[in-house]
Amino acid sequence: MRTSTNPELTAAWATVPDVATAQERYDEAVRLRRDFPQGASPAVALVGVQDAAIATLTATGKWPADFAKDAAKAHAEAVVWEAEVVALRRAEETLKYAAEDTRDTMAPDVLAHLNGRLGEILTATKGASAALGGVTTAESAIDAGGDALDAWRRLTGLLSDLRNVRAAQWDVLRSVSHDDERARLRMWMAQGHGEVRGVRLDDVPEHVRGAMRSQSYSIAQLVWLAHSGAAYVPTSFEDLEANVMAATEPLTYDDRGPLRDMSPRVTPEPTYVPSKVPPQSKTPNLDKSNPRPAPPKTNAVMRDREATTLEHF
Known part of the structure; x- marks a missing residue:
């Protein structure tokens, strides 16, 4: 069990x-x-x-x-x-x-609950981070004291909750996945997927991407997630897969292949070449009641007929 x-x-x-x-x-x-x-x-x-x-x-x-x-x-x-x-x-x-x-x-219900817990954690983080001011380390929080120190303590507890939610998320996803799917989960975790959606990983700050890849978070990364509005918990393996595909596909692409230049093209006017009229040519007589028209003017000589096979022997 x-x-x-x-x-x-x-x-x-x-x-x-x-x-x-x-x-x-x-x-x-x-x-x-x-x-x-x-x-x-x-x-x-x-x-x-x-x-x-x-x-x-x-x-x-x-x-x-x-x-x-x-x-x-x-x-x-x-x-x-x-x-x-x-x-x-x-x-x-x-x-x-x-x-x-x-x-x-019931794993989807549990993942949905974890997604709700993540929302609660990030909402509380927003409220606590407002009192930090310029505090970025525990030492500076101690020096600042007052509201900044209280906010840092609150964020430290929320950071622990975030780590537990993320660990629970991957535990549930692994438990309901097959062996080949678990291999893909490990790969996606190593790449930093499964934590934000609607945002390409290239657009996530490097220090946040590093935390998502290593599952080692700090208060600075917690605050970024809270204000980004992109953090989530996948509700299933399929949900995670869909978000990974959306985050890794090209921004734009053409289903019909490369673009073609369809602008009008101007071609030179062709040189007039008169038709060839051999001596034996005749003008067609379209009406038998009229006399036959004069033959056309000859402008070419018809070449000799090629000999047939019988004439060679």
């Missing part, structure tokens, strides 16, 4: 009644199996009765008259004990997997 010491994750799971109920059933099965009295299997119980009878025979020379009765009783009690032990073990395993399945099914 997955366990965690992360208070944000524990609180998030507790907000889902089905998960809380499944966890209670599993915990009860573990308690019953742990508190069940020790016993022996039927085979071991019979060996104990047999050893006692052999010892009596060795010591007194007589076989116990109630051996069969004792053997039957020991075997029957052992069968009952073993049946209940096996049933409790099966119950523990069954409820364990049922609780895990319930967690996986």
Whole structure:
């Protein structure tokens, strides 16, 4: 059974009644199996009765008259004990997997709760950061004192909450992902994805990107997230994947390929070339009632006809 010491994750799971109920059933099965009295299997119980009878025979020379009765009783009690032990073990395993399945099914609800918690943390950060003034380190906050020191202390607590929310986020996403998806989660985490949306990572300050990649946050990065309005918790693996694709795709692209210059082009006027009129040409006579027109003026000589195959031989 997955366990965690992360208070944000524990609180998030507790907000889902089905998960809380499944966890209670599993915990009860573990308690019953742990508190069940020790016993022996039927085979071991019979060996104990047999050893006692052999010892009596060795010591007194007589076989116990109630051996069969004792053997039957020991075997029957052992069968009952073993049946209940096996049933409790099966119950523990069954409820364990049922609780895990319930967690996986309800993971979107838990991630949504974590997203709400992130919003609460960042809202509180905005209010506290207004009192910082020019304070950027713990030493300068101590020197400033007053409201600046109180704000720094408040932000320190909120920073711890942010770290827990982010750790809980990745824990849940890993638990509901397959092996190949977990590999992609590791890659996206290393690149800094999964923490801001609507903003390309190239537009995020380098010190914030470094914190997202290493999961090591400071108050300065917490304040930036609070004022950016882009921080979020993915509600599922698919939600995270969609945001990664949106953040890594080109800003503009042309589905039809490279742009083409469609401006009008001016071509030179072609040189007039008169048609060739050989001597045998005739002007067509379109009307039989009129005399045939004069033949056209010859301006070309028709080349000789090529010899056919028969004329070569």
